[in-house]
Amino acid sequence: MKGSHVPLNYHPEKLKRELKPFYIGADDKDITEMLKTLGLSNLEDLYAHIDDSVKMMTVPMDKHMSYEELIAHVNDVAAKNKQKISFLGDGLPQYKVTDVVGPVCDIRGLTTAYTPYQPERSQGTLQTLWIYQSLISQLTGFEAINASLYDRSTCLYEAMNCALRLVKDSTTIVVANTLYPGDLEVLETHARETEMKIVRAPVSAQTGKLDIDALKRILNTTPQIAAVAFPQVNNLGNIEAVDEIVDLCSTNNIKSIAVVDPMLLGKGGLKAPVKFGTRLQGADMVVAEGQHLAIGPNFGGPGLGIFGIRYNEQDKISIRSTAGRFVGKAQDLKGRECKALILSTREQHIRREKATSNICSNQSFVATIAGASMLARGDEGFEETLKTARAHAEKAVEALTSFEGVELKFKGSAFFNEFTLKLPVNTKEFISKATKEGFQVGVDVSNRHTEITGENLLLISFSDIHTDKHIDSLIAFFGKEFQKTKNGTAAPKIQSVMLQIDAPEIPKHSTKEIIEYYQRLGKQNLSPDDGIYPLGSCTMKYNPYINDYAASLPGFTNIHPEAPVEDAQGCLEILFEIQEQFKAITGLPGVVTQGVAGAQGELIGLKMFQAYHRDRGEGDQRNVLIIPRSAHGTNPATATMAGYQTKVVDGQVYGIYTVEALPNGEMNLNQIKEFLKTDGHRVAGVMVTNPNTAGIFETQFKEMSALIHAVGGLVYMDGANMNAIAGILDLNKLGVDAVHNNLHKTWTIPHGGGGPGDAIVGVSHRLLDFIPGVQIVKKDGMFDITRAPKSCGSFHRHFGNFAHKIRAYTYIKALGADGVRKMSQVAVLSARYLHQRLAKSFPCLPAEANSNPRMHEFILTLSPETFKKVEASGTPKANTIARIGKLFLDFGFHAPTVAFPEQFGLMIEPTETYSKKELDQFSGVVETILKLVTEHPEVLKTVPHFTPIDRVDEVAANKNPVFAEKIGKHLPDIIPDRVDNEKLRNSTPADLCEHILKTHQNSL
């Protein structure tokens, strides 16, 4: 290995799963034995029930790389990026990353755990999110902060939708043109073909701030306005007249949505949004990008969408209309204080098409490290950071405007640490010269506003990453280009009404203290490292360390998404290659890399469908989407978000048309055929998960696609279950037009306790022209950026969760053509083997589908007799499955997916990560659980028994929700495990049964 490569910070040989070929747990002997048990002779036989006409025989991809080759390769790609002194900011500023970030990112219990739906075994994640919510609450003053949304732009869109729900009979949101252009494009893309109308409020050419008179005119003349969305610091660096804007909203009885930079709300910074308005009445909602609180620019992602809403004596209702997860204070049945997810009856998994949003995976782990970083900074750290940024900006503005022809563009408008200069030369050429001299000198904003034209404008941003030397060298660079002829302009004074009123009182903790605290929290969760994490549909497989290593290379993390393409060749290579990888894997000719989660991938797909139909003049006519009843909640929620409102008018269905399942577990194709006969001309498309959520392959998928295409519709495949079919099935042959690949499932990026996810969307030739965002092309050995000719817009300001693309890319390079196929095959083999074993003792669902082979997952249930026994012992049938899920926690495992897609089902997905021995042991545990429930059903009343807390009283937590506490020097208490989780795994199931029974007796 070359000496210049960044050393690994772990020992792969000491890790149980890191060096296994293709990260597959079963060795050849295991595979042979499992095949034999199933009566199969080879891995191909697992797919014998699927028609060969839809298969791919090889994946058109290179051979896999060895571990050593991979380390060298990712370092080489990272080295192709040029790290320069950067003054880019433009809504994604770069600040120092605190010392706690690296170590917290290494806590596998936090990075690899699933969304904390089982609070008794997820207090670790819940506490980190609680700290995040509480600290952001302290910074902004808002009482309720959610546990994160994707990024600023989509978060703002959710806030705008929330406003429409809150203001009766409203249709319109006024959006300041002084928000970042990339954000504005995302808003327009989302709003197209929905009921939301966006009216843009212009900038004033004189002040470089929102034109307040124009805003007043809009408010006076536009009907049905719900809200005004505006920034505190705008896209020219100027501080907006936030008090006036909020006053106008209050007077007009509409909502104010403030978009802020959370860093600038630290001690010594700008006024908190809760105090905006001359009466300090505060904005109604706050939205922000928080990526830079936690991590470097990472070529634009993962971001962190911060959202907050008021929750106080005057308003306890608005929160019910918001999007996203909230962590709340809760108590367990014994009165121990703990945390749990609350208000989930607004969310897609419960409310489906009536949900307030389609969001499922969020940016949980970025929120976790943002919380840890805020503790590391504390008020003092924030103050120091802001002083440094401000001092650099003050020094630079005065020095740079002393050069001939260089002016501060908006002399009367205050800024904090970012300002717009007018240059005497073409800005693009100036930036290009600076690039050659080692600077990313700023962003060209000459054409940002139609009201301000014909000038050469440069937006420059300063922060604590800059040293005095950097500022001096910037000034020296200007000195080489221009003559020093005048006295410079001093930074305009920031009016006191714009400045902070009270410090947020963020406590500062030592690096050691924070790391130890988060490590203890990590132990309260489970990780797929330790053993089977059987959550069906979630593909909780091993997340290789080398992926994180690659993503953490400074050559990647320090690159700003607006860096000139010649400085970002390494990042662009990753994006180009991942496009190629997913073309090979899906068999489809196009790839979109913007999606940051499965649900967003779905939305991207549907928005492309709409653009396609619009282009053919059928935009209005195609108003129905066909979706099976067993679909994940995100599918119907996404359909609504895209603009397919479900209703029945004069007996005709609009929006979602629901398809039922056949007894064999597959969708009812005849029902679809009947519908197409009468309504085919109205069908925009279908959304079908394949293999479906019962783990069954839809063998009639190809036929269905042909029928849908014949009536002019399009086919969306929910690819959450690609782990069963990647490299085996050709989605082009299946007739798929769009499919999302959840990188946080099949493609091994860590789930992060709820996110960030990522979704790469494959598209057919029909949709190539409508691809949103940018595409990376290779010309003369260089990577460049282009856009599709009829692009449907943009879903991310940049390239999605870029750091996750590196992880998936690294994984796929480790698999190569053979590995991708084998991964899927062994995932199916493991599931089918386990299913066969467990089907001997458990009834399976769907009840009449026993002869239909399972793919990557399967659903168990109880016999009617067992349900009756349990009910007789005092646990109602409706609660039984959830309680059995909690019994898994007593054996050291995570619960399977409970009550989805079958109300009385336990869905188990083992993945390919585990050896036969581990599968056998797990199978033994599941059988023991059945025996225990059959012989002692009463234990379900007190489950779980060994987690830090007893069962959580979620009803009480939802009644009087509490979203934050004042975090001080004493961090929230951590309740220890009653029995160490590792000890549970190392105990025999029989011993544990005994222990459970004793504990049950004692707790009565």
Ligand SMILES: Cc1ncc(COP(=O)(O)O)c(C=O)c1O
């Ligand atoms: C079948 C299916 N579709 C869609 C999703 C949504 O994906 P995400 O959570 O990444 O938004 C999931 C997530 O669990 C899923 O299982």
